[in-house]
Structure formats: structure tokens, C-alpha cells
Amino acid sequence: MFQIEFTPESFEDLQLLKPSAQRQIIQTIKRQLQHEPLQPTRNRKKLRPNNIAEWELRIEIFRVFYDVNETLSIVKISAIGYKQGNQLFIHGEEYQL
Numbered sequence: 001m002f003q004i005e006f007t008p009e010s011f012e013d014l015q016l017l018k019p020s021a022q023r024q025i026i027q028t029i030k031r032q033l034q035h036e037p038l039q040p041t042r043n044r045k046k047l048r049p050n051n052i053a054e055w056e057l058r059i060e061i062f063r064v065f066y067d068v069n070e071t072l073s074i075v076k077i078s079a080i081g082y083k084q085g086n087q088l089f090i091h092g093e094e095y096q097l
Contacts, residue, residue, distance in 0.1 A: 002034050002068070006077045010065075013080035013091060021062065025080065028059045033075045037068050052090070053078040063088065 006014070014022055032044065040046060043058045053065035065079040081090035088095050 010077040
């Protein structure tokens with residue numbers, strides 16, 4: 001089982017969201033990433049090289065960006081954003097992957 005860790009930036013991203021969205025995201029992270037976080041699924045995919053993270057978890061309009069340390073069994077949540085149309089917002093600002 002993998003341990004979930006939030007970076008200070010990702011924790012701030014989470015705090016910007018409504019409490020109901022926060023609960024949904026945390027529940028889905030636990031359900032999806034504690035076991036087999038490196039297994040691609042319909043809602044999980046490996047990203048092209050970028051500045052944020054190696055993996056993305058899709059939760060409706062929200063996107064959770066994370067890296068995995070297999071040796072230590074740690075999933076590090078790097079950022080949490082949301083999509084509006086084709087635009088991705090992280091830390092409240094538009095971001096291009």
C-alpha cells in the first residue's frame with residue numbers, strides 16, 4: 001500500500017476548492033492511488049515530460065498531478081487543478097501542459 005503525501009502547494013490548491021470538492025478529491029485519491037498508482041486506467045494516465053508531475057488522475061473537472069516513489073511506496077501529490085473547456089487552471093492561474 002502506498003502512502004499519500006501532499007506538497008504544500010498541492011495542499012493550498014485543495015484549500016481553494018469547495019469543501020464538497022475537497023472531500024470528493026481526497027476520497028478518490030485514497031481509492032485510486034493507495035493501490036497500483038502506476039497502473040494506467042480510464043482516469044489515470046502518464047503524462048508527457050512537464051514541470052508538474054509524471055502522472056495525472058482525472059476526477060470529473062478536477063486534475064490531480066502526482067509522482068510515485070516505488071522504492072519508498074510514496075505517492076506525492078504535486079498539484080491539484082481543474083479544467084474549464086480546454087483550459088487547465090492550477091494555483092488559480094491558467095496553465096499549459
